[in-house]
Amino acid sequence: MVHRLLAASLKYRAKPNWTPEHVGQIAETCNRQKYLAKRAGEASSDLYLAHYIEKNQPYVQDAVVVDTKERSIDVIVFSTGSVVRIYTNNFGENVTWKSEQIKIAGQDDPGAKKIWKICVRFPKTKKCEEAFMVLEIFTLVRVELSRKPKTNKLEAKLLRPVPQLNLL
Template structure:
């Protein structure tokens, strides 16, 4: 499929009669600021990457043997990537049609006309090149508007799918109860941590303000722009009276409790996490959730009268 799309795109772009009407799938390079931040984090744990091309990124990922590290690396790099978009050739500044992820100069969507409208337009364009049908009657500006509408619809569909998956997981955790699992720290701030649950591929933010800590003994350090931040917290224990020091920095593994609660401000059910004590038993009940049997009637979860996450909308 990829090869077919790669072959059709330059064929259309290099045909003089239609080159200004070609619908392409363009993928801009990563956001430079976000990518440099990711590169800095990776460098702090010994992973060297320049990110100048998708081939370089893919090579680094392939060389990672640990599956958990590989998943985290993909997650971090994906955050700096921009979305691929449909465009009309005559409306692209500087004729920059390239597709970063695939590392090709021209790319389009041709192979799925039964489910994507841009593919239908590309089929019609190829038909015109091969003298099977007339050229598209729309002006380039009108085709660009169609491309932008397709981008909007694709983003809406992606968002809907992601929100549905998030809601399903939140409902499942609500039915199952609090679960625990290992997570890896992605980012460190003065009052919270960004973590990644690599078993299910879910990022979450964990606050520290509600933990039983020996306040105000919390140290946040960011020594220079070339170093990642780290947070030191001191757990208070009463039996016997003492404090337990814990240093938190990117790529550290921690144990967290994962819960589901209704966010009144956002008016939706969502997952939350809380850091477990470093000396607490390391539980992985998330594995049990992933393999547990669903209720006899999963639809009943959505039909319960005492719980409707969208009742306020």
């Protein structure tokens, strides 16, 4: 379509006799096909990533919290670029947590987005001391990724923080 219009403007051919409705239909078809092609590419990437993760268990990676909700967090996994939601019931066995809504000064609008932080307590084990973690936006975490059964979607489990060595 663009090439025909360019050729007509350069006087290589006659001006097309198209109605605005016809051009709109063509543009709508092109946009839909472009969107579907993009989704197919994303689905293909998701399929291969899910298969790779399934075959390379345990798949433990670093991630960063990008959103917190009352009972979940969203993280971006650095190595894959995947955004994965982790629900509080997937924090691990015997892990306790508490959600707290963060009050922002001057934000009295009831329709405003609520900001949460989640305080997590990992129990003492034979190998590790008790550990605490506060999950807020930009908190660095370790997650174990796995493939959801019968899908190409990923799920993640929050892992205990690794103790920092004090070298000083």
